[in-house]
Amino acid sequence: MWELIYQYIQDTKKNNNEEGLLNAYKIASVYAEHPKNFKYADSALNIAKKSQNAKLLTIAYLNRGIIYMDESKHQKALDDILIANQYSIKIDDEYFNNKTKYYMAQNKIYLGLYEEANLELNSCMIFFKDNLNNSNYGKDYQQFYIYSMMSYIDTNTRIGKQIENTKLIKEIIYYLKKNKLDNYIPYFISSEGTDAYYSGNYHLAITKLSQALRLYNDYWPHFVEVFYLGMSNWKLGKKEVAVKYFEEIDKDYNETQKLDPQFRTAYELLIKYNDSIGNRDKQLDYINKLMKLDRSYEKNYKYLYTKINKEYDTKKLILEKNEIESSLKTQRTIISTILLLTILATLFFWNRYNSLQKKYKEKFEEIISIKHKKVNEVNKELASEIEDKKSSISFFKPENSFDLEFYNKIPGLNPLIVENILNKLEHFEKENKFLDNQVSKTLLSEILNTNPTYLSRIINVYKGKNVSIYINDLRLEYIIDLMKNDAKYLNMDVKELALLSGFTNTQNFSDNFQRKFEIKPSYFIKMMKENIKTSSL
Structure with missing residues (x-):
């Protein structure tokens, strides 16, 4: 793989192909380990800055923002994604605009703003679905249709819209099978498991989540399934089994120092469980970890929430406000034009009506006058003439x-x-x-x-x-x-x-x-x- 990537970098450098070289560095940043991934992402961004091309700047900032997200550097990730979003608006590119919107929604999910994220994701899902037949180079509509559908279903679950998910999961699984994308199917079986958990059907949740774990054929750890298997077992009273799943999450945290805020409950239950069995050392260890997580999350939350609210949602509202004002201005112009035309038409028809009334009155008087003469004079004259003849x-x-x-x-x-x-x-x-x-x-x-x-x-x-x-x-x-x-x-x-x-x-x-x-x-x-x-x- 790396031989091909290196060759790609050399070829694009040789041909002075800025966009090709940026794309080569982007690919390298995806496959490289930390910290080299940032080195390649920065190289891609430097090319974009040098070119001053808004499209390349959109791609480069978004790419680095995604890498920051993968490394749990949420503040830096948000900064880059916001910049990418602004450039995508400038170039009026719906693909990149919806792609940045998708990643903004991921930040909102991290903050627990599920309803707001749900609205963003619904818009993204519809856009990518409507453009599935597009095959523009560098634009993967299919992949982001699947991703946005996955996240949209997840936020539906969190806000109590599990009923809607039944139809969506059926739709996406049919699409995946039809297009031979079976590797994505376990993710949506997992969604069925999560829905079952939030619906209180813990046995079905365990069945679906376990099935998803068996079917995955990738290198991701899939701690969402691990977490909800633990939660389902805890709800069923199988605390010892549940704790085993939660400990898997803790083990990963010890290695990576990364933890998704949605798994916070695992530490609360580990503390509770160890308190119940009198294991004070573990209980204290989990308390310390939870406090550290809360401090980190609180710090991120304040920054991310303020940033999203100020630089994304507010700007989006201003843009929507401007669009509405423009629409209202156009609407007012149309209404004024229609009103003017209506007045003119009314005046025209009123004048025409009055003219007709005047004309009819004249014609009436003319008829009365003529008939009066004919009856009283003309008929007598004609009768006399006829008799003479x-x-x-x-x-x-x-x-x-x-x-x-x-x-x-x-x-x-x-x-x-x-x-x-x-x-x-x-x-x-x-x-x-x-x-x-x-x-x-x-x-x-x-x-x-x-x-x-x-x-x-x-x-x-x-x-x-x-x-x-x-x-x-x-x-x-x-x-x-x-x-x-x-x-x-x-x-x-x-x-x-x-x-x-x-x-x-x-x-x-x-x-x-x-x-x-x-x-x-x-x-x-x-x-x-x-x-x-x-x-x-």
């Missing part, structure tokens, strides 16, 4: 040149035929035959005993419209006269008025009414009612 018109040549000129407006069409059809149309109008909803161009030509082509041309020239509009206009004028002269028709609904005037359906009636009068029939009725009410005052 009836007494003088025959199907022979007209009596004067004026009549000839009047009926001779359609080239190729005999004026006598034109006169005949116009007379019949007057009779058709007078008899209100247009009220038959079956009347069409074809039926009307049959009624008038002419062909549809002649009829269309005559109506076009002398009425100024096509046959369909001509018939519909007669119907509309008829219903207008009824509504104007008899208020009972104003109390009918539009459907009744449509049928009464010869239309087959309401829509056709309304469309034609608005076409001809540029006003809705409902509005005309409303204005008629108001007009009658005003007139009666």
Whole structure:
């Protein structure tokens, strides 16, 4: 292994590959024993500082912080991880940002801040899981998905969320088996054991924890399993067995002078047990060790807690505050824009409504005025003219040149035929035959005993419209006269008025009414009612 590492270092130096050399020193720092591991970590950091590359600085500070954590140098570890976190924010790299967040969570676990760590780890786990298919060089999404899941499950256990863990453990074990990562499975069997312990199922806890220890195939001591096996046996009243497990933890402490704060209870129970059997020497030894541990932990706690609170959580809150303020500013801009558009739209539609009301009122007055003239004057004039024509018109040549000129407006069409059809149309109008909803161009030509082509041309020239509009206009004028002269028709609904005037359906009636009068029939009725009410005052 070291031959490859040395070769890697030499090759990257030769090629002046800063990032490659930093990575080579990073690998060396992971595999080297203390204190050489720090030497390689410092070399990697020096390269990053020389380059002033924020990404390399993130990697180097984080790497040294992790090594400090492994050596239980928690204060120095936190300093480096905080710096790495700030650089990761600068380069806007989600991978390194979540990786530093993961290690910040480990510091919070050390402090016993399980709920805070749980939130950080949940965020990390989701990020790494969502990016499992990414294969960027130097970024191990899979490994940190497993690590963050492991720690997230552990913090769930500590804050009483064991039920959630059942699903998570099933999910991760399935993933590990699918991807042939069986070496990680014992860690999650151990999590099942720890959950069982906190759920009060001590027999199951012993079974799972023992199974995990048998399945591990690595060089780690796995004192978490040892500790909880001791605790489970103690809860079952097997104190002698429990003490054997606790003594294994003490043995490691004697060799390394390192102890995870979560194992503190082991010393409390060793003191209690030796007091019960009268072994004062061991009892005193454990008391001294516990006091030393407490002093060390208290010192670390004050520094770490203040540092995390001041330089990480507070900055994170400020960042969140700025993001929220920015979001609120954007939101306010959007709301203001929407409000402005709403006001403009309201003004537009209000003006349009008022314009329509004004227009409708004008059209109404125009209709009343025209119909009044037609009913009281025009109809009388037309009736007189029709009677005169009836007494003088025959199907022979007209009596004067004026009549000839009047009926001779359609080239190729005999004026006598034109006169005949116009007379019949007057009779058709007078008899209100247009009220038959079956009347069409074809039926009307049959009624008038002419062909549809002649009829269309005559109506076009002398009425100024096509046959369909001509018939519909007669119907509309008829219903207008009824509504104007008899208020009972104003109390009918539009459907009744449509049928009464010869239309087959309401829509056709309304469309034609608005076409001809540029006003809705409902509005005309409303204005008629108001007009009658005003007139009666």
